[in-house]
Amino acid sequence: MALWVLLPPASLNFFAFAAIFSAATAFGAISHLPGGVGVFELVVLWAYRGAAQSDVVVAALIAYRGVYFALPLVLSAGLFASFELAVAARPRGTPEDDRVARAIKRLSPTFIGALTFGAGVMLLLSGATPMFNHRLEILSLHVPLWLVEASSFLGSLVGVVMLFLARGLIDRRDGAWRLAVALSMVSVGFSLLKGLAYVEVGFLSVLILLLLTTRPDFRRPTSMLDQPFTTGWFIAVGVILLAAFGVLWLAFEGVDLKARDLWWEFAFDAQAPRALRALVGASVIATGFGVSQLLRAPKGFAPPPAPKELAAAVEIVRRQDRGEGMLALMGDKSLLFSASGRSFLMYGKRGRSWIALFDPVGPCAERGSWFAALSNSPISMAGVQHSIKSPRKACRFTSMRAFP
Template identity: 25%
Template sequence: MTGWLPWLKRHGAAVFGLLLLVGALYVVQREFSTLSVADIRRAMAAIPPRAIWLAAGCTVLAYLVLAIYDKLGSIYAGRPVSWGRSLLASFCGYSLAHNLGFAAVSGAAVRYRLYSAWGLTPLEIAKVVGFTSLTFGLGGMALGGLVLLLEPEVVPWFGTHLPHWALQALAIPLWGVVLTYVVLSRFLRQVRIFRYEIELPRPRMALAQALLATVDVAVTAAIFYILLPEAEGLTFIRFVGIYLAAYAAGILAHVPGGIGVFDGAILLGLQPYLPAPEVIGALLVFRLYYYIVPLFIAGALFVGFEIGQRRAMLQRLAAVGEGTDALEVPAIASLVALAGALLIFLGALPTRGTIIELWAGHLAALASHFAASIVGSLLLVMAFGLLRRLTIAWSLTLFLLVNGAAIAWVRGEEWWLWGPFLLLAALLASLRTAFYRDSRLIREPLSAETLMPLLAVAACGITLALVAYGGRVSNESWWQVVLSKLAPDSLRFTVGLTGVLLLAGMVRLLRPARIAPLCWDAAMRLRLSELGAMAPAEADGAVFGEAERAGFAFLKRDGVWLALGDPAGERADAISAIWRFRDLCERAGVDPAFWRVGPGLLRVYGDIGLTTVKLAEQPPRYLALKAERDLAKLLPLLPASLRREAELPKDHAA
């Protein structure tokens, strides 16, 4: 049993998120299987103009409320910024984080880039980020308690099997957390939760946090609620409960914008009140207002900011912090994941009357339907390979995107559905130099461990193609065949086993080459010294690149493993060593950090999601770390002047 605990600690959240995603995609496909694009268009056209304008107004109000988060956060940190800057940081941070989802492009990374340019110290920025992150949670708990008190039957299954008073009692711990936070702010300045020290604001600000977050969640839910037609029994409070549950599921699944998970939970929650076309129509408009349009506006604003910064860079650099601006690859990876989800949804729509059915017959149309779910599933896997800058993931993603465009075209979809696949492929092709890592398939010898997943992927791909074109599947995707009671057991077993093996084999082929941390001893110390790396008398281990021509020593700290300097040796292998250390830390459940690194590899540290803090001017030296989480722990490594500035009391932050 004890052997499972470390594995659950490392992978439990990812497995839970994957289960949520699979379950949600099944719900969405089940609802889509009886729909057509025309049904959804009619539902969207039926939304009254008054509702469209009210929802747009609520969207603007929601983002203005989020800007107050950042304004209060800067006051809490002791470095108030103007309302204009608060609005820019909040809008860009939340818009990009809502859509991109991956940790490498969190709102924290965007805020570090903006606030560091405005002169805030890294610790002050960390306080702003922590304040804004905590604020939303307070609002969710406050409103969640209200929903349980007034509409306890909204809780799935439990609402019909438990007495109302038992469900209403669950509001007590939710409100208790909010009340405890406000009360503790009156008596304590700091509290420790798990491994993290949280500096509490003054009572008035803590109360303002809770009230502001409650308004934010309510206004955001109102955007969606206004777009829905009237439905008997669907009160606003009840809808807020469904919305909160769906939003929480989307966050736990760790997918961009909660795509699939949020949508599936909403469809499931609103199923007793409204038909699927009306829910999906409102859902698409909601995503357009709250996610897509703000994403393009924020992207334009952020690009404008970056252009302005580069013009002024020689005259004005942030003295203490430089946030990573390596956003293009995570953004592309997120879009690839969204493209995969779109293909999966397209595969759920009926195939009757499509181009391929008219040209090649019904069996070919069913095969395109089946293929859409397979290609979409593989694109979801490829997104994570792109995040790790793998060359093979870049090549396979290009192939799958072109394949996806072809599938959408032969199904007779509009140009605005298949065109984005080709546009995304062109954008990805232009970023070839950003994918510089070899996977284990390319880097390692063709051992049995590498050969088996390679053969499994090939065999499974052929098997699924034969199943699709053999005419033995109905109008369903591959996982719907597995769950269908109408399909023969042998077919269900074959499709299920080959589908899972295909995805598992692809994941194994995309894994980086094996990580080999080495023990610290006299021989290792001598080896690193000869390369020119830091080689202290005491260290906790060493990491080398895949070619073993560059390496560094590292120290283990509470929740952080600290590499001592840049990897010394060949540049290509130094980049490999940085990524291997990042993968090693991920497996161990800790954050990576690099101390006293030079300017030459800052882009790579940005690629693995680290922020750099300047330690010395001549020669320039930096500390690269997850600043929003680990800066307080590594504060002793900063220069004395910066430490004193960061630790000044902020009495005026009330």
């Protein structure tokens, strides 16, 4: 009903529209894109060809996305931010309150990742659509042209980067959080300078507030560039870029986008060249991410334990009093022995991360020899140095992670 009210009057009745809406929703669900963005719009535009002007249908679809998706998302993000602030400010509550707070914190990285992904889509579509002429006239009186052009171009670049940042936020990465906060703040300025886009500023402000209030949830000290991006993630980004180009083509239907002179046209009212340059730049950034993933070093191989290694682990386990060492005998974890062979570390591998299970198994006197063993392996030594210097943990090591 929300979309039916926004669409222009056409020869289609409500029941025909309901069939179109159902088909567009089904195709959007099959595409596995968030909200079927791009796919839903193309189906509706194709169905309304000849029945209404395409630019009017595009405007209705954008308004529908704002009313039905963006507005509830902004409201829920605001409520979520207020909840996080309230939890941080009040003293420890009842066990029931603590369980609710823990459940919310488990969901917060995914929720913020979805918000960041939505912000990236918003910035890309904003760069592909024309701004209001009266706002550009106001900007022309106070802002130089080069600043408007740069803000439009860089805003789309930030948009495609935020599509990839969402993955790092879902994984609770500290580097992704820092970059998301910085880019969101910069995007506020870009949104104002490219066309006084107040709605974008409001959405980005809520995202910044939510990122700041949930800072404790992003503590994984790993770089955003270290994470592997799945094929499905790249397909989603590619489809969103194609949808942005489709919106660009429909929004500037009367402009010859293939003209060579269009690329070098710079003026406050030259919105089609500005949008075309911005989307091409965003496509180059997305392609660069894809190529960098293809050129990454191999993930490495964690060999299963050999029978001789398992036999050596059995002897070490028998000579110490730690029961967790018996888990090494299951044969599903790789083993790393110290230089003397009197202690070992069991670890597993997931993606590009090598993750140790418990501390090294063996006598306390072996803790110094682990520096030599770890210096020739991909496992970080920072946690070991900290635990050895701690007098309360003379025989304990902290958990260690490794990256090939």
